[in-house]
Amino acid sequence: MNQIIDISIPQLLLAFVFILIAQASSFIYHLGLNRDISVGALRTFAQLFLMGYVLTFILGTQSLLLTLAVFAVMVVSAMFIVRGRVKEKQVAYVLPTFLTMLVTYFATAVFVSGFIVGTTPWWEPRYFIPTLGMVIGNSMSAIAIALERMFRDMRVQRDVVEMKLALGANYREASDEVFRNAVTAGMIPSINAMMGVGLVFIPGMMSGQILSGTDPLVAIRYQIVVMFMLVGSTALTSIIVMLIVRKRCFGSGEEVLLTPR
Amino acid sequence: MHAAMTHLLEIQNLAFSWPGAEFPVFEHLDLTVREGAFILVRGASGTGKSTLLRLCCRLNRPQVGVILFRGRNIVETAPAVLRSMISYVAQIPQMTDMTVGENLLLPFSFAANRNKIAPSEEALEQMLAEFYLEGVSLGQSALKLSTGQKQRLAIMRAILQQPDLMLLDEPTSALDPESAAMVFSIMERLNTERKMTILGVTHSDYRPETVVALAYRLENRRLTLTDA
Incomplete structure (x- = not known):
């Protein structure tokens, strides 16, 4: 029960469906948010992965x-x-x-x-x-x-x-x-x-x-x-x-x- | 020594410029206000009349010059204390979202005025009549008054602090002729009956009827005496 289910890279990519929904909404209703959604999604991806690696390193060095x-x-x-x-x-x-x-x-x-x-x-x-x-x-x-x-x-x-x-x-x-x-x-x-x-x-x-x-x-x-x-x-x-x-x-x-x- | 004591306000070599402006609003400006005087400064819009009054109570800061109040440079007095002695009434009267009575007593909630005695309700009601505000009750909202009523209320509120000097910034510019006449009458009565020293600015042709006034004109960045 205490074993956490890992999220594989393909599974992670599946989460991009939500970004696609947001992009489609912006596109259909001319919200003008497509660029911001793309940049935001990429930054979330990059910043959190970077933070993950930094934290792993820092936790290791103490x-x-x-x-x-x-x-x-x-x-x-x-x-x-x-x-x-x-x-x-x-x-x-x-x-x-x-x-x-x-x-x-x-x-x-x-x-x-x-x-x-x-x-x-x-x-x-x-x-x-x-x-x-x-x-x-x-x-x-x-x-x-x-x-x-x-x-x-x-x-x-x-x-x-x-x-x-x-x-x-x-x-x-x-x-x-x-x-x-x-x-x-x-x-x-x-x-x-x-x-x-x-x-x-x-x-x-x-x-x-x-x-x-x-x-x-x-x-x-x-x-x-x-x-x-x-x-x-x-x-x-x-x-x-x-x-x-x-x-x-x-x-x-x-x-x-x-x-x- | 005696002459110095009767000078309530002395403006010496004053100059003011807005940031980035090519020319100063005015420069080399001198003015002496004696205790009990009634002084009017006339001039077209944009000549710096309001700025002159605001400089006297430190709502703006001059680049050059000195202003002495009772012989002391105004920058040596705490701003709030200075403004409890020099009362400035703005061109557009401002009220807070409170009743007429609460607005009138507002100055007494400030630390600089705590040693002053707030008037009673009866005294306020009497004063309302003196300021041609008979139909106005202390309990009604101040924001619902007309501009003319607000202006008279603003002058009354300033008077309640018992200042040594009243600065009136175009007090009738936003008023109809009837309301303006009331305000002029109040200004003159304050000077004659309460011995209040008044320095007012206006672009109207108002000429006081019951007081001896000194009139100046502010134009071309200079202040000149026009009527003694």
Whole structure:
């Protein structure tokens, strides 16, 4: 029962039927997504295989330096993805976002891997790297959503923010609503995931563990840790990034720097 | 020494340019505002009248020049504290999605105004009448008021903070003649009855009837006294 059924290359290629369905849908209904679907499918194939080989190598070497190098590559890649989605030129948000991601993701992974799961060493790659992957994947989207929302609202509501400033509000008081709405928008997907988990969907990690023969009750415990970790790390990272970037939306005289596009 | 004390605001050699612009909006601009004065700056659209007011409360930053408020460079005062003393009312009145009463008391929720005493409901209702807002109740939504009503409410909200200086940015530009006349009347009464110092900008031909005003014209990047 605990023996996992391997997927052969022909069987794997059979999964491309789903990509063909997506391609046909795009073609028939002129969605213009054919190129993106092809690139996405190829990248999924290449990136996951590459990651598989890297993980196999790292798990074999048990090297702290290599583990940290993988961590650095993951955060840098996440930052590039965030930067690609948030096209903001007037506020320098990249460096503070990157540094916050680096510190909070590391702290979260150490806490989960070293303290909750209790691996030895704390950076045991088999636990440390997948934990990071899940944290970064979720939190990165939340940060991108929150940043986009904050920059947009700061422009749309500039007159209201300035009205509050003119009435004696400091920049935090004047932009309080913009800040709250941005952080909330970023957090909602993680919170919705907690609401739906086990009812609407079975998360990837839990499914993977069950498929590989792990006792479902053990898989559930891991999944609960993961869900809580995702909400907590998303909240922490989003709030720190938003606090720093919000300050950068204002000049030394607490004047709004973002001008209409 | 006495002369320096009566100068509420002094603008010295001020210049401002928008980023990337070939020419400055204005330059070498000097202006002195004495306590209790009623000053009007006229000029065509785009001459920098609004920018001048915004610079006085640090909503924009000049490239050159100094602005002194009560003898002190405004950049040495915390922005929120400065703006609790210098109240700026924008051309298009802004209200939050709250009631009229909540909008009027909004400034008192800010840390810089916490030492100021918020007026009672009765006092607010009395003031509404003074500002020609008799039909408006404190409990109704502020967003549903007309632009003219919002503008009078915005001036009233600024007054409640008891600022030392009121900056009025084209307060009647979006109003019909009747509403504009009400706002002008309020401005003059604030100066005569409450001794409020007023620096206003306008592109209209408004001439105050009940106050002695200093009038300037802002054109060709320079400010000149036209009517003393």
